[in-house]
Amino acid sequence: MxxxxxxxxxxxxxxxxxxxxxxxxxxxxxxxxxxxxxxxxxxxxxxxxxxxxxxxxxxxxxxxxxxxxxxxxxxxxxxxxxxxxxxxxxxxxxxxxxxxxxxxxxxxxxxxxxxxxxxxxxxxxxxxxxxxxxxxxxxxxxxxxxxxxxxxxxxxxxxxxxxxxDPGLAFHPPTLYLGYVGLSIAFSFAIGALVTREVGPAFARAMRPWVLGAWIFLTLGITAGSYWAYYELGWGGWWFWDPVENASLMPWLAATALLHSAGVLAARNALRAWTVMLGVVAFSMSMVGTFLVRSGILTSVHAFAVDPKRGTFILALLAIYIGGALTLFAIRAATVTEGERFAVTSRESALVFNNVMLTGSLGIILMGTLYPLVTEAFGEKVSVGPPYFNPVTAIFVVPMLIVLAIGPLLRWRRDNVKRIAPMLAIPAVLAVLALGAAIVLAPGRVLPIIGLALAPAIAAASVLPLRGRKLRQVKLPLWGMVLAHLGVAMALFGMASDSAFTTEKLVAVRVGDVTPVGPWSIRVAAVEPIAGPNWTALEAEMQASYEGSAPVVLRPQARTFWAPPQNTAESALHTRWNGQLYTVLGDQAADGRWQLRLWWKPFVPMIWLGGVLIALGGLLALLGRVASDVRRLVVRDRIAFRRERQGR
Amino acid sequence: MSDVTPPAKRRWSLWLPLLLFGLFVALVAWGLIVPKDNNVPSRLVGHPLPQFALPAGAEGKPGLARADFAGGKPRLLNIFASWCIPCAAEAPQLAQLAAAGVEIDGVAVRDRKDDLAAFLARNGNPYARIGTDDLSTLQLAIGSSGVPETYVIDGKGTIRYQHIGDIRPDDVPMILKKLEEASL
Structure with missing residues (x-):
């Protein structure tokens, strides 16, 4: 029933x-x-x-x-x-x-x-x-x-x-969906504004909290998904540029751009057509992503639910909704008048730059994701992976990160480089020092060096907007921005540190053997069978000692599920303030030795802590916006009430 | 919104997003209609085999080297493994080809000697020579992406044709035809 x-x-x-x-x-x-x-x-x-x-x-x-x-x-x-x-x-x-x-x-x-x-x-x-x-x-x-x-x-x-x-994955899809699908509200607001020709600051203010809410969930969902892939798949990596991952990243990039351009539209009544466009694009990217994942058109490790017939159905929906929205945009955007103007050196310009770079990286990721399909149309088979995505994304992201450090210090409409130059002295010095240190510690690794050099500078610059203010009077949205930008710096540092400093060991050992990995020495004390509710496993007891200190115990498992029958490697992790030890138990070789994969990953948890911080920044901004909206409503109601009484 | 609405300019750039989206739809529609082919063909078809020399994999059969393919007569090069189930499925077809006078050389990929011997005892041994390729070195060098795969090599050692997957009974005449073409 x-x-x-x-x-x-x-x-x-x-x-x-x-x-x-x-x-x-x-x-x-x-x-x-x-x-x-x-x-x-x-x-x-x-x-x-x-x-x-x-x-x-x-x-x-x-x-x-x-x-x-x-x-x-x-x-x-x-x-x-x-x-x-x-x-x-x-x-x-x-x-x-x-x-x-x-x-x-x-x-x-x-x-x-x-x-x-x-x-x-x-x-x-x-x-x-x-x-x-x-x-x-x-x-x-x-x-x-x-x-x-x-x-x-x-x-x-x-x-x-x-x-x-896995508990991480139990909550990852609903979180991601709240973000993914929450962006539909931005799409509908854009349609509503175009249909009724109401593209202006009021539209941006109304749309912003919804975008912010969806964006928070999207950020959390991507962060959780990345951490799940990191510890559950047992590969030690946290991002694979898989089509499905790209499908979640593209709406996030569009939504991030939308948040920033909606800010400009709300505060300055500029970037009108552009903001509406992004409102359409953000949810379109959610739908495109769903299509790419569900149709099986691209080969992906995430192919849990693939069916070409459904693909055709979703494609028809895409053609109707996105095609319709873009047609409406093309017809109506010509009648959207130009917004307020601004100087080259201004907060608006910095945000325009941020938008162009975010959209650019979105475009380049979409191209990389679709490229295998394009070449297949011409009879060539290729796969596109990190050697493409890492450098081309960096081309857009690195300049954007530099502007991220400077932009928030600029004033709206018109500003002077000379005014903000002294403030940037601290981040600049930090960047130079970090660059020197990174070149010495990780020679020859271009992208990690850039990341390690930029991260401390961005961290320092992101708190600069608080300079000279009474902290108690700082409004929540500003705190939110500071926190989110700090999170970006933190995640960047984690990513750069992971690719620059990770040590990996693949060994076959007997029970009792000791293996060194980075500063750790790891002894396999025992390997024993254990049973769970719907699986059995071999579990290793590893005693890991950091630079000779008292050992901590890690228990990685090689699990065998019986419904459906499948083997998984359950990694075991130990987190310290300066990094994470990652252990995987593999098969037993014929001579009785156990295969182990061990990693020492300095500062890698900062990737996900940074992600959480970004989402937390979004939450503060959202609370601040909602609180001031409610206050405004209450005041308006009171005024209306008083007028009504006086009128009588 | 604004009191004075300026005359709407025709801005063709506004149609650009729709155009790009149209291209996307055309591309993926093509991808949905055309049946998905997950085979990865070797780029070495039409090129000579690389140099290699593999140790013998089975008692009584010699190993396999590049020089064995310069005899002037086309041969089949069959990439297989004892742990590969389609390889067992194609064994009758290989036997049929061998019975028709085709010379077949085998390359056992990532195999163990005992397992290989058991496999040959169970499924028959149509091979003239069997080389062992423990680290898939030759397999990768000739652009094979899995087992089983069968290559038609002409008398000078040039790869003329690559068959991906097991040889089904209906494939046998086609393989024989490819061998005939290779001997021309």
């Missing part, structure tokens, strides 16, 4: 999305007398119904109802509860249901609280959101029904891919 209930909720939600679109279209063309008033409530109920459908799927997975095809194919009664629930989104159908749920909830939330924009613009925005949702409802109901039954009912399920049975 629960499956049918969920399916019914999904159909009703789809019907309401259609109503929402219809009401919006009629109200905007002036034919729907009073219809405009139903849009907001309909949007809210639509979101709630989508949530109900998703709740039904969660219940089915929690109960392991094997009469439902999706559960039988992706779950197993012996799985721990966390992974039973995570199984609901660890597959194509469930994740698409999560997609429409997030779209519905985001739309409902906007309908509830967003009161700043003129009502027609809001109606157009919500109609746009419903229009996009409708396509994904259709996709679910006609091509990926998560509630399909199975007959006969199997005795047991197939289980979830063991690589996904």
């Amino acid at each position: 629960i499956a049918e209930f969920g399916l019914a909720a999904l159909w009703f939600a789809a019907a309401l999305a259609f109503l929402q679109l219809l009401a919006g279209a009629l109200a905007l063309t002036g034919r729907g007398e009073g219809l405009g008033a139903v849009i907001r409530p309909v949007a809210v109920v639509q979101g709630v119904l989508a949530l109900v459908a998703f709740g039904a799927l969660l219940t089915l997975f929690a109960e392991t109802d094997l009469s439902v095809k999706l559960v039988a194919e992706n779950s197993h009664s012996a799985k721990p509860m966390l992974y039973k629930i995570a199984g609901a989104w660890g597959n194509h159908e469930g994740s698409m249901l999560l997609w429409v749920t997030v779209m519905g909830l985001a739309g409902g939330f906007v309908a509830l609280v967003e009161k700043r924009l003129p009502e027609p613009t809001m109606q157009a925005t919500l109609a746009g959101q419903a229009f996009v949702s409708l396509g994904f409802y259709a996709f679910l109901l006609f091509a990926s029904n998560p509630f399909d039954r199975l007959s006969p009912v199997p005795a047991e399920g197939n289980g979830l891919n063991p690589l996904l049975q």
